[in-house]
Amino acid sequence: MKTKAIQMVMVALIAVSIFAPIVNAETAEEWNEKGVSFVKADEYEKATECFDKAIELDPMDAEAYHNRGLAYYALAQYGRAIDDFDTAVELDPNCTEAHDHRELAVSKTGEKKPTQSSMTTPEKKGVDGFEVVFAIIGLMAVAYILIKRK
Secondary structure (H helix, E strand, O other): OHHHHHHHHHHHHHHHHHHHHHHOOOOHHHHHHHHHHHHHOOOHHHHHHHHHHHHHHOOOOHHHHHHHHHHHHHOOOHHHHHHHHHHHHHHOOOOHHHHHHHHHHHHHHOOOOOOHHHHHOOOOOOOOOHHHHHHHHHHHHHHHHHHHHO
């Protein structure tokens, strides 16, 4: 009877050791948080490994790409940082921090590397919306001239 109980305990322990990693599987968010804690501790190589795992689990996580870019930047691996910032912006165009950090990384390389968005669309100059303002002002000027002629 004792041996049967010992065998049952052994089987339970083996089952727990096999299935515990599956039950306690870490999410991309948890890996990202671990990476951030390593960045705060200035352990950038460990941080990049955590961000790699987060990206592996969720390849659409713009924050993980941005954070890994920051770690690469701290390691003076500016090319890799720029690539990660580009991916972060591609996944989340509203990620303004990735835009800013990308420009810092580009300034460290001394070269002008175009963004992903500028490679597909021509670069716009000026401020968005002012074309409409100038068109309205132009129409008002024409209307004023026509009214004065009468």
